[in-house]
Amino acid sequence: MxxxxxxxxxxxxxxxxxxxxxxxxxxxxxxxxxAGFFAIGAYVAGMLTVxxxxxxxxxxxxxxxxxxxxxxxxxxxxxxxxxxxxVIATLAFGEGVRLFFFNFDYQIAKGEIKLGPVGGEGFRQxxxxxxxxxxxxxxxxxxxxxxxxxxxxxxxxDRSRYGAVLRAVGxxxxxxxxxxxxxxxxxxxxxxxxxxxxxxGGGLYAHYTTHIEHSSFNVLVATFAIAYPIVGGLxxxxxxxxxxxxxxxxxxxGLRDLGDWRNLLFGxxxxxxxxxxxxxxxxxxxxxxxxxxxxxxxxx
Amino acid sequence: MLDLLQAVMDGVLFGAxxxxxxxxxxxxxxxxxxxxxxxxxxxxxGAYGGLLIxxxxxxxxxxxxxxxxxxxxVLGYAVYVTCFHxxxxxxxxxxxxxxxxMLLLIDEIIVHVTAGMPQNYxxxxxxxxxxxxxxxxxxxxxxxFGVSVLCMIGLLALLxxxxxxxxxxxxxxxxxxAQLCGIRVGRVNAMTFVIAGLLGxxxxxxxxxxxxxxxxxxxxxLTVKGLIVTVIGGLGSIPGAIIAGLLVGGFENVLQLYRxxxxxxxxxxxxxxxxxxxxxxxxxxxxxxxx
Amino acid sequence: xxxxxxxxxxxxxxxxALAQEKTIKIAGxxxxxxxxxxxxxxxxxxxxxxxDVINKQGGVKLAxxxxxxxxxxxxxxxxxxxxGISVIRRIxxxxxxxxxxxxxxxxxxxxxxxxxxxxxxxxxxxxxFPVFTDVAIKVGLARISxxxxxxxxxxxxxxxxxxxxxxxxxxxxxTVYGGVEDDFAHSRASWHVVMKDRAQANxxxxxxxxxxxxxxxxxxxxxxxxxxxxxDIVAIAAHPFxxxxxxxxxxxxxxxxxxxxxxxxxxxxETLQGCAKQAQGMIIPTSFAPVSKEGKYAAEQxxxxxxxxxxxxxxxxxxxxxxxQVMESEKITGKDVQGDRRKIxxxxxxxxxxxxxxxxxxxxxxxxADKPYLFVQxxxxxxxVLHNPL
Numbered sequence: 001m002x003x004x005x006x007x008x009x010x011x012x013x014x015x016x017x018x019x020x021x022x023x024x025x026x027x028x029x030x031x032x033x034x035a036g037f038f039a040i041g042a043y044v045a046g047m048l049t050v051x052x053x054x055x056x057x058x059x060x061x062x063x064x065x066x067x068x069x070x071x072x073x074x075x076x077x078x079x080x081x082x083x084x085x086x087v088i089a090t091l092a093f094g095e096g097v098r099l100f101f102f103n104f105d106y107q108i109a110k111g112e113i114k115l116g117p118v119g120g121e122g123f124r125q126x127x128x129x130x131x132x133x134x135x136x137x138x139x140x141x142x143x144x145x146x147x148x149x150x151x152x153x154x155x156x157x158d159r160s161r162y163g164a165v166l167r168a169v170g171x172x173x174x175x176x177x178x179x180x181x182x183x184x185x186x187x188x189x190x191x192x193x194x195x196x197x198x199x200x201g202g203g204l205y206a207h208y209t210t211h212i213e214h215s216s217f218n219v220l221v222a223t224f225a226i227a228y229p230i231v232g233g234l235x236x237x238x239x240x241x242x243x244x245x246x247x248x249x250x251x252x253x254g255l256r257d258l259g260d261w262r263n264l265l266f267g268x269x270x271x272x273x274x275x276x277x278x279x280x281x282x283x284x285x286x287x288x289x290x291x292x293x294x295x296x297x298x299x300x
Numbered sequence: 301m302l303d304l305l306q307a308v309m310d311g312v313l314f315g316a317x318x319x320x321x322x323x324x325x326x327x328x329x330x331x332x333x334x335x336x337x338x339x340x341x342x343x344x345x346g347a348y349g350g351l352l353i354x355x356x357x358x359x360x361x362x363x364x365x366x367x368x369x370x371x372x373x374v375l376g377y378a379v380y381v382t383c384f385h386x387x388x389x390x391x392x393x394x395x396x397x398x399x400x401x402m403l404l405l406i407d408e409i410i411v412h413v414t415a416g417m418p419q420n421y422x423x424x425x426x427x428x429x430x431x432x433x434x435x436x437x438x439x440x441x442x443x444x445f446g447v448s449v450l451c452m453i454g455l456l457a458l459l460x461x462x463x464x465x466x467x468x469x470x471x472x473x474x475x476x477x478a479q480l481c482g483i484r485v486g487r488v489n490a491m492t493f494v495i496a497g498l499l500g501x502x503x504x505x506x507x508x509x510x511x512x513x514x515x516x517x518x519x520x521x522l523t524v525k526g527l528i529v530t531v532i533g534g535l536g537s538i539p540g541a542i543i544a545g546l547l548v549g550g551f552e553n554v555l556q557l558y559r560x561x562x563x564x565x566x567x568x569x570x571x572x573x574x575x576x577x578x579x580x581x582x583x584x585x586x587x588x589x590x591x
Numbered sequence: 592x593x594x595x596x597x598x599x600x601x602x603x604x605x606x607x608a609l610a611q612e613k614t615i616k617i618a619g620x621x622x623x624x625x626x627x628x629x630x631x632x633x634x635x636x637x638x639x640x641x642x643d644v645i646n647k648q649g650g651v652k653l654a655x656x657x658x659x660x661x662x663x664x665x666x667x668x669x670x671x672x673x674x675g676i677s678v679i680r681r682i683x684x685x686x687x688x689x690x691x692x693x694x695x696x697x698x699x700x701x702x703x704x705x706x707x708x709x710x711x712x713x714x715x716x717x718x719x720f721p722v723f724t725d726v727a728i729k730v731g732l733a734r735i736s737x738x739x740x741x742x743x744x745x746x747x748x749x750x751x752x753x754x755x756x757x758x759x760x761x762x763x764x765x766t767v768y769g770g771v772e773d774d775f776a777h778s779r780a781s782w783h784v785v786m787k788d789r790a791q792a793n794x795x796x797x798x799x800x801x802x803x804x805x806x807x808x809x810x811x812x813x814x815x816x817x818x819x820x821x822x823d824i825v826a827i828a829a830h831p832f833x834x835x836x837x838x839x840x841x842x843x844x845x846x847x848x849x850x851x852x853x854x855x856x857x858x859x860x861e862t863l864q865g866c867a868k869q870a871q872g873m874i875i876p877t878s879f880a881p882v883s884k885e886g887k888y889a890a891e892q893x894x895x896x897x898x899x900x901x902x903x904x905x906x907x908x909x910x911x912x913x914x915x916q917v918m919e920s921e922k923i924t925g926k927d928v929q930g931d932r933r934k935i936x937x938x939x940x941x942x943x944x945x946x947x948x949x950x951x952x953x954x955x956x957x958x959x960a961d962k963p964y965l966f967v968q969x970x971x972x973x974x975x976v977l978h979n980p981l
């Protein structure tokens with residue numbers, strides 16, 4: 001059973017990564033920076049629980065704040081660039097964060113061992129969960145409490161004016177501006193929320209793997225962050241969750257028996273998925289049919 | 301002072317490899333306004349393809365390069381068909397993700413076939429070093445630079461002196477209007493990819509030759525550097541890609557000399573940010589460029 | 592009717608006999624994807640080959656006197672930390688009693704981190720499953736958990752011996768220059784913590800060091816620094832890809848040190864495939880070469896399962912036989928899975944000496960190994976034994 005709990009934990013953390021990109025993608029900004037905010041959240045939370053002895057919950061609060069502040073700071077200059085340039089700029093930012101942690105040393109001696117991140121070697125022994133006797137099941141519930149809360153928040157955004165405003169900016173900026181929407185406020189706020197979510201996700205990641213290093217937050221992670229919402233579909237938060245389950249549960253673990261072919265199928269299935277469903281698994285049509293299926297036909 | 305000059309020269313020469321990759325990225329972007337994230341992987345894949353001929357018979361280096369050239373073209377077409385042909389233009393995110401999928405797939409195929417081991421690559425002028433007193437310049441990198449310039453001339457000639465080039469430029473400016481004029485957009489786009497692929501095959505082969513080995517490890521850094529060079533050079537500008545490639549190569553090597561290897565890449569990112577803030581169009585914003 | 596009864600009786604007997612076939616599962620895991628793919632392939636082959644030999648000799652003797660066959664199942668962790676953790680949890684959920692792996696140090700560290708740190712600590716909810724590592728070599732990892740054991744070479748001892756021997760054999764050589772892959776934890780530690788220190792301890796002066804990154808392809812500046820230092824010995828702590836890159840650049844710039852020393856993991860096929868010509872004469876200390884009868888046998892058997900015998904895969908082979916010995920001495924039952932796991936852990940912790948393919952291996956208090964080693968040198972297309980210091 002522990003294996004399944006562990007898998008659900010992994011799906012949860014990856015969903016947070018995906019959701020942090022989801023909200024930014026809604027505004028039409030393709031961001032490869034989420035891995036950077038993820039990294040910041042991871043190191044901040046890790047340092048607080050290991051070096052300062054904090055409980056995990058306030059540590060996650062601080063990492064959410066750290067992610068949010070950094071994202072806000074990135075959001076403003078990001079306004080100046082569009083399209084491909086934004087992709088590359090955010091990629092460069094993400095790599096910059098990774099390189100920062102590659103050079104970052106902060107060690108405190110506790111007894112005879114030194115704890116804390118050491119540049120290229122990473123940050124080991126982030127053992128809040130096992131040291132406090134949390135079982136795999138409890139950790140899973142803890143992670144999913146955050147996932148459910150954040151998904152509920154984003155789902156609520158989607159049904160409120162804020163969500164409509166986000167999508168309006170994503171669809172057509174000129175039109176949105178002409179109805180009086182403040183583009184700056186919308187885009188930066190989306191980036192900030194995304195940064196906070198990534199911060200929490202990163203903090204959880206650090207604690208459930210117990211060891212982080214700069215290469216844990218590389219370009220591939222940044223790519224997965226946007227892959228989840230794109231493959232899942234931007235029409236609904238559940239699309240991201242579906243994509244994470246598809247990739248992590250089905251492709252990675254489910255296809256394990258296929259041995260060597262698993263990795264080849266990975267890339268091939270992503271290409272296939274994008275060709276067959278360019279707007280994601282849960283694209284507007286699929287969502288519409290699901291709504292009709294579950295909610296009865298409410299449309300006129 | 302001598303150190304600095306040597307570092308600049310070493311870096312600029314190595315930047316020729318970035319320039320070659322950058323040309324391909326910028327060509328696709330200039331025509332289709334889409335990024336092909338799989339480009340560097342396809343180029344390296346083309347280089348591996350060139351090695352296939354060695355399995356059948358012992359061949360001199362230039363034959364291997366020719367095969368890489370051809371393999372690159374084939375891969376370019378494959379990327380076009382799988383990532384750009386069927387996906388509607390209104391889904392830019394889908395094409396982006398699809399090229400990422402192709403990147404992973406090509407990488408994986410390479411790893412499978414070679415069991416992940418680095419493959420020795422035939423080199424041209426590998427042992428030629430131009431020496432001038434204290435300085436030395438790598439002969440093979442001078443060749444790479446020469447090839448980049450030739451490619452640039454060839455591409456510019458293609459774009460501005462041939463019917464295909466005219467059609468390509470028309471499609472890049474106004475795809476619908478071009479279609480109304482009877483230009484087959486699908487065919488033009490496919491040709492763009494094939495040409496970029498051919499170029500990529502040569503780029504991959506030359507990079508393999510100058511590094512001395514081919515390894516799947518080459519893909520990610522080349523993709524990142526290629527994208528950075530494309531932006532700094534100006535999206536869609538071929539001469540821009542070359543100059544930017546040389547600039548980035550020289551810059552990073554100089555910074556490595558002074559600040560060490562751990563911080564080097566940080567400074568390359570900073571260079572990019574400086575450009576994005578002060579000159580977002582890049583070095584050479586092409587005429588009539590949108591976005 | 593009689594015939595039918597006889598047939599039924601025989602069927603029951605046969606079924607009964609088949610039911611006697613007990614198996615003990617040993618899991619293996621490592622990187623079977625990506626650039627380090629060959630490691631996983633070789634380890635798996637070595638494990639399967641060893642299991643085959645053990646089974647042909649009758650298998651493992653259980654507590655109740657019966658014999659059980661060893662079954663090996665190998666999992667691919669793709670050199671990814673999260674997947675490694677998932678894999679070990681999956682393994683713990685099966686009836687496997689011990690696992691051999693992982694390949695990558697960046698998987699080993701998080702993985703050991705989720706294991707129970709101290710056996711006596713009942714408040715620690717970490718996983719209670721013994722892991723016996725064959726490949727992941729970054730220094731000091733087994734200390735992380737009492738359930739983690741490693742059978743990997745001790746670079747401190749080996750490089751101390753290398754520099755001592757070099758000093759004795761070539762008293763005219765005075766200086767060492769280092770080249771290090773700085774962003775990979777293993778190679779980084781190998782230069783800064785091991786090679787530099789040991790060279791100095793054995794009478795050499797360190798003339799300087801050049802750094803590069805794992806993915807780098809341009810070594811012009813670094814080799815220029817190396818050329819200026821003009822040291823007698825150049826020690827390169829890097830994996831095959833960048834090692835070959837540096838060696839080729841050295842050839843281009845005409846840098847020819849009197850002695851070349853390399854990183855343990857680079858004494859493999861990869862280096863020779865990439866740059867045999869430039870690597871000629873490179874000296875590397877390693878914990879395996881097919882010199883003894885057992886070593887040659889192990890290499891042959893592993894080749895039958897399509898694997899290559901090198902210091903990494905042969906550690907997996909050794910681990911299998913060590914585990915068989917531990918299982919028998921601790922009298923595992925084959926029925927109580929968690930109990931058997933605990934017994935295996937106890938048994939591994941108790942070991943002071945184990946049998947290795949080069950000789951006896953001492954086990955240290957922090958669950959690491961002090962393996963016998965020898966020096967190999969690149970000659971032609973092979974790594975040939977240069978000197979056996981023991």
